[in-house]
Amino acid sequence: MVNLFDIRYLRIGTPNLDNAIEFATRIVGLQLVGREGKAAYFRSDKPKVRGDTRDHTLVYFEGDPSDHVAAFDILDRDALDSVAAEIEAAGHPVHWGTSEECELRRVKNFIAFKDPTGNKLEIVVKPFHTGTRYFPTRDAGITEFSHIGLRTANAARDEAFWTRLMNARVSDWIGDAPLLRINTIHHSLALFPSATPGVQHINHQVEDIDDIMRSYYFLKEKGVRIVFGPGRHPSSSACFLYFEGPDKMVYEYSVGVKLITPEMEASYRPRQFPFAPESFCMWGSRPDIPEFRAEAAGGKAAEKPGMAPLRVV
Numbered sequence: 001m002v003n004l005f006d007i008r009y010l011r012i013g014t015p016n017l018d019n020a021i022e023f024a025t026r027i028v029g030l031q032l033v034g035r036e037g038k039a040a041y042f043r044s045d046k047p048k049v050r051g052d053t054r055d056h057t058l059v060y061f062e063g064d065p066s067d068h069v070a071a072f073d074i075l076d077r078d079a080l081d082s083v084a085a086e087i088e089a090a091g092h093p094v095h096w097g098t099s100e101e102c103e104l105r106r107v108k109n110f111i112a113f114k115d116p117t118g119n120k121l122e123i124v125v126k127p128f129h130t131g132t133r134y135f136p137t138r139d140a141g142i143t144e145f146s147h148i149g150l151r152t153a154n155a156a157r158d159e160a161f162w163t164r165l166m167n168a169r170v171s172d173w174i175g176d177a178p179l180l181r182i183n184t185i186h187h188s189l190a191l192f193p194s195a196t197p198g199v200q201h202i203n204h205q206v207e208d209i210d211d212i213m214r215s216y217y218f219l220k221e222k223g224v225r226i227v228f229g230p231g232r233h234p235s236s237s238a239c240f241l242y243f244e245g246p247d248k249m250v251y252e253y254s255v256g257v258k259l260i261t262p263e264m265e266a267s268y269r270p271r272q273f274p275f276a277p278e279s280f281c282m283w284g285s286r287p288d289i290p291e292f293r294a295e296a297a298g299g300k301a302a303e304k305p306g307m308a309p310l311r312v313v
């Protein structure tokens with residue numbers, strides 16, 4: 001069992017790095033902490049909220065916009081050899097990071113491999129922290145990079161990858177999509193059925209619901225496409241707002257995500273929500289996000305009585 005500790009960073013390709021930097025800083029509100037060659041590094045953690053100071057949480061690099069990497073760290077930093085062996089034994093070839101690749105990622109060591117869908121994953125040890133304070137470009141109220149949506153070609157198979165080979169636990173399901181936790185946060189990743197691999201959305205937590213509503217009006221004024229919300233997820237309890245970034249990447253702000261504490265672990269039972277609009281939003285907002293709509297999920301929900309396909313608004 002690979003004991004993941006937390007999500008660390010994403011690396012996302014883009015054909016237009018300047019545009020991605022502009023969006024990440026002036027719209028999302030991340031801090032640009034470095035531009036090196038063909039890559040830009042961003043931070044998002046407010047130390048007093050998170051108690052953590054990740055060196056960076058997002059990298060945009062010049063490249064293919066479908067090239068996405070998600071990285072996690074592990075509980076035991078001495079376990080990377082055995083973790084690599086376990087992942088290889090499960091049928092996923094492992095690449096050990098070179099010193100140059102480690103330098104680019106600000107980590108002491110890492111391994112890279114793919115999940116059964118083909119999502120590029122990395123497990124890192126001794127990722128760098130920073131002593132400087134997070135200083136956002138705009139006052140979006142961001143407190144931390146918190147979770148990702150990941151695409152899956154087979155939700156049940158990939159759920160087994162994350163829950164049997166890794167230590168992820170299912171917090172809830174929406175249709176076939178599992179929301180998975182690796183620590184106390186209700187979900188650090190969620191698997192959404194899709195025809196292609198990659199990151200489906202990028203979540204940052206904000207301080208309060210005022211930040212959600214301030215950003216709603218801010219994004220509308222800036223002409224950014226809002227694709228879902230404002231709303232509230234019945235699964236995690238979080239209030240949310242989703243919007244479209246460069247290369248159609250979906251970004252999310254949310255606040256109030258449920259915690260499943262160690263004391264709750266033994267008695268917690270995941271809940272099954274149907275693949276229906278009200279399972280994504282209890283306020284009535286409707287998603288304009290393909291993976292959150294019944295048609296993209298193979299129309300399964302629409303085939304069940306009383307579950308119409310989600311409408312685009």
Ligand SMILES: [Fe+2]
Binds near residue numbers: 147148149201203252
């Ligand atoms: Fe999310």
